[in-house]
Amino acid sequence: RTYAGLPVLGGDLIVHESASGASRSVDKATDADIEVTDTSAAIAPSGAERSALSAAQAAGDRKTGAEDAPRKVIWAATGKPVLAYETVVTGVRKDGTPSKLHVITDADSGRKLYEFQAVQNGTGTGQHNGKVTVGSVRSGSQWLLKDSARGGHRTYNLKHSWDETKKGSAFYDADNVWGNGKPTIAQTAAVDAHYGAAMTWDYYKKVLGRNGIKGNGKAAYSRVHFGDAYENAFWDDDCFCMTYGDGAGNKKPLTSLDVAGHEMSHGLTSATANLEYSGESGGLNEATSDIFGTAVEFYAKNAKDPGDYLIGEKIDINGDGTPLRYMDKPSKDGLSYDYWKSGVGNDDPHFTSGIANHFFYLLSEGS
Numbered sequence: 001r002t003y004a005g006l007p008v009l010g011g012d013l014i015v016h017e018s019a020s021g022a023s024r025s026v027d028k029a030t031d032a033d034i035e036v037t038d039t040s041a042a043i044a045p046s047g048a049e050r051s052a053l054s055a056a057q058a059a060g061d062r063k064t065g066a067e068d069a070p071r072k073v074i075w076a077a078t079g080k081p082v083l084a085y086e087t088v089v090t091g092v093r094k095d096g097t098p099s100k101l102h103v104i105t106d107a108d109s110g111r112k113l114y115e116f117q118a119v120q121n122g123t124g125t126g127q128h129n130g131k132v133t134v135g136s137v138r139s140g141s142q143w144l145l146k147d148s149a150r151g152g153h154r155t156y157n158l159k160h161s162w163d164e165t166k167k168g169s170a171f172y173d174a175d176n177v178w179g180n181g182k183p184t185i186a187q188t189a190a191v192d193a194h195y196g197a198a199m200t201w202d203y204y205k206k207v208l209g210r211n212g213i214k215g216n217g218k219a220a221y222s223r224v225h226f227g228d229a230y231e232n233a234f235w236d237d238d239c240f241c242m243t244y245g246d247g248a249g250n251k252k253p254l255t256s257l258d259v260a261g262h263e264m265s266h267g268l269t270s271a272t273a274n275l276e277y278s279g280e281s282g283g284l285n286e287a288t289s290d291i292f293g294t295a296v297e298f299y300a301k302n303a304k305d306p307g308d309y310l311i312g313e314k315i316d317i318n319g320d321g322t323p324l325r326y327m328d329k330p331s332k333d334g335l336s337y338d339y340w341k342s343g344v345g346n347d348d349p350h351f352t353s354g355i356a357n358h359f360f361y362l363l364s365e366g367s
């Protein structure tokens with residue numbers, strides 16, 4: 001709604017209708033009439049911006065800045081409707097979560113009238129990561145699994161289809177509490193994949209100073225429940241997406257942090273070094289993913305999955321509790337190389353990755 005050409009914030013009005021469309025009753029958030037005779041503001045937009053910035057700083061936000069110039073509105077959500085400015089202050093919250101704080105300032109007195117946070121987080125319980133926050137947005141009366149603070153990353157449900165050309169269905173939820181920690185409901189793997197992509201995004205941004213895979217702020221997307229008991233995960237340049245199987249018996253999804261960081265980092269390698277996936281460069285490509293996947297695991301400091309130099313220790317792909325790969329001594333898996341030697345390039349990149357994985361371990365921990 002508008003008043004004298006200005007958007008009216010608050011004061012929603014809901015009309016209840018019968019099935020036939022006849023109106024039955026009306027609920028309104030405010031009984032106040034808007035009587036703003038003068039829509040020229042006493043204070044300048046720059047004054048409102050200063051007031052909004054100090055409100056965000058008082059809330060503990062860092063790296064604050066106004067997203068756009070303050071816009072003039074009618075504020076009708078609290079008390080008597082008045083002429084006001086709305087300023088959106090972007091920044092970073094105390095715990096590192098991005099912030100988009102909307103601050104409403106009285107256009108005559110410069111006093112702060114109201115503030116609200118637009119970056120929302122849901123909570124979820126993953127199978128591998130336990131209770132975590134997940135990025136979600138309002139969508140009608142539901143919540144959509146979409147991380148608006150991280151390039152809009154979304155996670156989709158392939159519902160056991162083997163068709164890798166499909167995007168899958170979006171995840172929606174009624175109360176913004178996702179997953180139950182068990183593979184019995186589809187949301188659980190989505191929580192882990194969504195969180196893994198978020199931690200990888202944050203690691204790139206906060207540690208490497210890189211804004212997404214391509215450095216352009218655009219997110220990839222994730223797909224879970226690919227195939228039936230599929231025991232793998234992969235990155236694909238064509239869809240610019242990560243895809244995860246559900247593992248043995250569809251009970252051991254390949255959605256642990258190190259695997260998510262590994263797959264997303266194949267996108268990073270593809271967008272940067274573009275190491276060809278064969279010969280020695282193939283081993284370096286694989287190792288780069290294992291190294292970043294491990295760095296993400298350490299970065300996330302998740303109590304359910306502490307950092308280590310193992311790959312896939314949470315997914316039990318061998319069925320006996322052993323990890324997929326070891327970085328401290330790659331040959332522990334019986335197939336990988338600890339050191340370079342002539343001819344290694346003829347072997348599988350997943351085994352020749354051992355050389356650079358071992359290098360990373362020694363570099364991190366010393367010999």
Ligand SMILES: [Ca+2]
Binds near residue numbers: 305307308313
């Ligand atoms: Ca771990």
Ligand SMILES: [Ca+2]
Binds near residue numbers: 294307309310312313
């Ligand atoms: Ca690990």
Ligand SMILES: [Zn+2]
Binds near residue numbers: 262266286289
């Ligand atoms: Zn890989």
